[in-house]
Amino acid sequence: MNMKDERNREVAATIDRVKAIDESTTLNRSTLAQMLEALKQLASRKDLWETEEFPPPERGVRQARYLIREDDNKTYALYLNVMRRGNRTPVHNHTTWACIAAVDGAESNYLYQRNDDGTREHYADVVESGKVVVKPGSGIALMPEDIHAVEIEDDDVIRHLHLYGRALETLKDRVAFDLKAKTYRPMEIGVETRRA
Numbered sequence: 001m002n003m004k005d006e007r008n009r010e011v012a013a014t015i016d017r018v019k020a021i022d023e024s025t026t027l028n029r030s031t032l033a034q035m036l037e038a039l040k041q042l043a044s045r046k047d048l049w050e051t052e053e054f055p056p057p058e059r060g061v062r063q064a065r066y067l068i069r070e071d072d073n074k075t076y077a078l079y080l081n082v083m084r085r086g087n088r089t090p091v092h093n094h095t096t097w098a099c100i101a102a103v104d105g106a107e108s109n110y111l112y113q114r115n116d117d118g119t120r121e122h123y124a125d126v127v128e129s130g131k132v133v134v135k136p137g138s139g140i141a142l143m144p145e146d147i148h149a150v151e152i153e154d155d156d157v158i159r160h161l162h163l164y165g166r167a168l169e170t171l172k173d174r175v176a177f178d179l180k181a182k183t184y185r186p187m188e189i190g191v192e193t194r195r196a
Contacts, residue, residue: 007048011069014042015076018099018163027097032141035163036099040139043101043161050104053196054080056157062087066196070167077167079193081160083107088151090176091126092187094144096165101139105158108133109140112147112177124184126177134160147177169193 001009017038025031043049057064062084070077080103091112100107109132116125126147132140142148144165152158164171174187 003048003051004053008069010042010045010048011078014038015069015078019076022165027143029141029143032097032099032143035097036101036139036141039099039101039161039163040137043103043139044137046103046136049080049159049161054082054159056082057084057191061191062152063191064194065168065191066194067167068161068196074167074170075165077164079162079164079168080196081158081162083152083158083160085152085154085156089149089190090187091147091149091179092176093147093174094142094164095171095173096144098142098146098165099139099163100134100142101161101163102134102136103159103161104136105155105160106133106135106153107158107160108151108153110149110151112149112179114147122183122185124175124177125182126179128179 018035021031021034054066064082066080068078068080110128111130112126113129114124114126116123134140168189175184176187177184
């Protein structure tokens with residue numbers, strides 16, 4: 001079996017496990033943690049992700065995002081993010097669940113909490129509440145309402161798997177927060193997704 005076929009087989013098996021967990025009960029942090037464990041096992045297979053099929057972004061570009069798989073209805077979307085040092089996302093939510101597991105390198109996830117009740121349009125009182133460094137053997141699971149930002153601080157290039165309940169390209173209600181101005185705006189998709 002060649003590497004691409006093996007990767008496709010392992011990805012399909014992982015998505016099947018995640019679906020079985022997701023469909024067995026109501027989404028909560030416990031079930032999301034089980035889904036993350038399945039993704040961490042897939043990420044531990046570094047040989048599947050360190051190939052010429054997924055080159056790092058060109059010099060001067062900080063992120064390449066590869067779509068590995070999604071269902072026909074744009075659910076269970078798995079991406080490989082290959083990011084360079086200095087890449088930082090805006091503070092944002094997802095509006096769907098997300099699991100992130102490291103293949104190689106460290107990704108700092110800054111966590112935030114929203115203190116207002118969300119009733120004022122374009123207003124949000126959001127403050128930093130913690131930090132989780134995702135490196136090989138670890139990961140983070142986020143509920144749809146969780147807020148975070150990602151920064152690559154130490155490694156030249158990192159590779160991490162990001163699995164979402166729905167494809168990023170479908171998340172029209174996702175927002176980015178401006179902590180100083182206490183405002184929010186629609187979140188842009190960022191870099192264009194490359195098809196694996």
